Amino acid sequence: MDNDTTIPTPEPTDVEPGSVTDAPTVASPAPQQAPYTAPAVAPVPVKPRSPMAVVVAVAIVIALLFGGAAGIGGAFLGSKLFRTSQQTVRVVNGDTEESVAAAAAAALPSVVNIDITGTVSDDESQLPTTHPDVPVAGNGSGVAFRETEDGGTYILTNDHVAAEAETLVVTDSTGERHDATLVGTDAETDIAVLKVDAKLPTIATGDSETLVVGQVVVAIGSPFGLQHSVTSGVISAIHRSLPDSTGSSTKYPLVDVIQTDAAINPGNSGGALVDRSGALIGIPSAIYSNSGANDGIGFAIPVKAVLRVAEALIETGSVEHPFLGISGQSVTPAFAKTEKLPVNEGAYVAETTKGTEAEKAGLRKGDIIVKLDSTKIRSMDDLILAVRRKTVGDTVVLSLYRDGKLIEVDMKVGVKPANL
Structure with missing residues (x-):
């Protein structure tokens, strides 16, 4: 090599643990917030398996998708945050990027962030060891789907996000905050319905019965508190059933759910999984992970089942299974x-x-x-x-x-x- 030739040294880049790098920026009318720092959490004690349980190397992380400190009705499995590299989008056809952008534009106005406060205590759920009745806070996501008779809006989310909350505050896509009340919740299907007095844009609903493996989908929510974030991927499988014998942290099995490789992380719970037109096809509820963060295997409850439960909660306050x-x-x-x-x-x-x-x-x-x-x-x-x-x-x-x-x-x- 010529002695006069020098090779420039790349400048080091500072990356904090738990930060998101190379992530696409989603335009939103909401004001920018300071970088979100998730609190440290304790490892979760592993419960003994029954003799009939199936031993697996990774756990179904149900309540994990509820972001924030340890979680109300959920817990973060692991003692540290994991940085996720940028996801590679599978190009099914030439207009994939355009369809993702169109889907996001159509659905984003109906997706909300949910801030939750409440208390947790040691019980049968897989929570980090805490003093009983310790105040905690966290965040999840929700989807405005129907107007109320008095001019308000009903919002879909997960049971594990809202069931144990003492206060619920919804932030819409414009940055406005609204106090929310819990209309009803169903632990078996992991669905809850909230109500706000404000009139929010409601999402179009799709047909989860006509989904096909390989079709493009978009997930919208608040992973790690990063409000109104958009990721995309494909449907990896449909009619997936994942009973608690495989290591679920909920006492109810995941039944007939949609599997996707769209990035889903803590805080995405209760958000939207939409098709290329922006129509709601599912509510993200769980991830299959050995780290507590996105490993490319997420699960969403099909919208047909979601709406059946939601309508029953609104009409009667309970669900017949x-x-x-x-x-x-x-x-x-x-x-x-x-x-x-x-x-x-x-x-x-x-x-x-x-x-x-x-x-x-x-x-x-x-x-x-x-x-x-x-x-x-x-x-x-x-x-x-x-x-x-x-x-x-x-x-x-x-x-x-x-x-x-x-x-x-x-x-x-x-x-x-x-x-x-």
């Missing part, structure tokens, strides 16, 4: 061999709940359900999903093995008791 009244486990080849079962897959009935439709229909221990109406049942996950898609009062036909013989049993779909 379809229920058969059995408990059991999935049949696997190993289990079938041990128990000398006639099939290698299905839903094995361990017991029926007293007074339920399952007991009335004569279901009993040892029955192996392999079909509900025309839907094949290969596992308990399949059975949960099939029942969730029914309506209370429906009559269904179960195909099941009993004493080695395939039989059919007619039964009604009941209402899940409030204490279960």
Whole structure:
């Protein structure tokens, strides 16, 4: 090399732990805020798994998407924040960037930030160890979806964001702040509805029944308190069921959810997952992660299920969930061999709940359900999903093995008791 030739040394860049680098800037009429610094949080104690639980290397982080300090109804798994590199957008066709921008422009005015204050105490949820009734604060996201009769607005969010809150303050896309009240909440589906007196732009709703794997989607929310942030990706899978046996931090399984690789992080909970037109197709609720931050596997509750629950909460304050009244486990080849079962897959009935439709229909221990109406049942996950898609009062036909013989049993779909 020529001695007169020098190579310039790149100037060092200061990056604080937990900061976001190379992220796209989203234009918003809201005033700029000082950089958000998330508080340090303690590791979460791991609960012993039951013998039937599946050992996995990563956890389903349900309540994690609630940003801020430890969380009201949630916790941040891990003792530090993780910086996420810029996401690469898959170009499905030449107008991907334009469609993402159009979707964001259409949906952003309806997405809000939710500031929450309240108290937490040590209980059965996987929370960092704290003194009982310690005041905490955090943030989540919400979506304005319907006007109230008195000129206000109903807002969708997650149960784990709002259920334990003592105060709820909504910041809209213009930067205006509004006190919010909790209309109702449903822990099983992780949906809550808030109300503000102001009239906010409401989002268009799409059809979550027509989604296809690979289509472009956009997530909008307040990750780490960064309000009205936009990320994009694709639908990675549909009709995904992730029961608590895989390590969920909620007592309810995630059933029939949308999987996406759009970046979803703490604070995105309750925000919007929209299609290319900006229509709402899901509410982000969980991430599958070994770090507590985005690993490219996020889950959203389909808008069809969201609206069903939301309308019930607005009209009656509660939700009726379809229920058969059995408990059991999935049949696997190993289990079938041990128990000398006639099939290698299905839903094995361990017991029926007293007074339920399952007991009335004569279901009993040892029955192996392999079909509900025309839907094949290969596992308990399949059975949960099939029942969730029914309506209370429906009559269904179960195909099941009993004493080695395939039989059919007619039964009604009941209402899940409030204490279960």
